[in-house]
Amino acid sequence: xxxxxxxxxxxxxxxxxxxxxxxxxxxxxxxxxxxxxxxxxxxxxxxxxxxxxxxxxxxxxxxx
Numbered sequence: 001x002x003x004x005x006x007x008x009x010x011x012x013x014x015x016x017x018x019x020x021x022x023x024x025x026x027x028x029x030x031x032x033x034x035x036x037x038x039x040x041x042x043x044x045x046x047x048x049x050x051x052x053x054x055x056x057x058x059x060x061x062x063x064x
Contacts, residue, residue, distance in 0.1 A: 004031050022059045029055065 001009075007028045010016040020028075026044075034046040034055060046055040 004028065022057065025057050029057075 003024075004027075007020065007024050010020060011028070029046050032048070034048045037045045037047045037054065039045070043056050043058050046057070048055070
């Protein structure tokens with residue numbers, strides 16, 4: 001199983017939502033064609049063409 005398939009499987013299972021590393025999430029988003037739009041504080045926002053919602057990720061170290 002490739003790294004992409006492993007991360008995809010973890011995301012789709014819903015069991016690992018809080019445990020996906022920032023590096024893995026960035027890898028996955030880039031692989032599916034998302035582009036980094038901006039960083040606001042600790043939140044990184046990504047967009048995908050033709051999808052109006054932003055994807056926000058936040059590193060675990062910043063989480064309360």
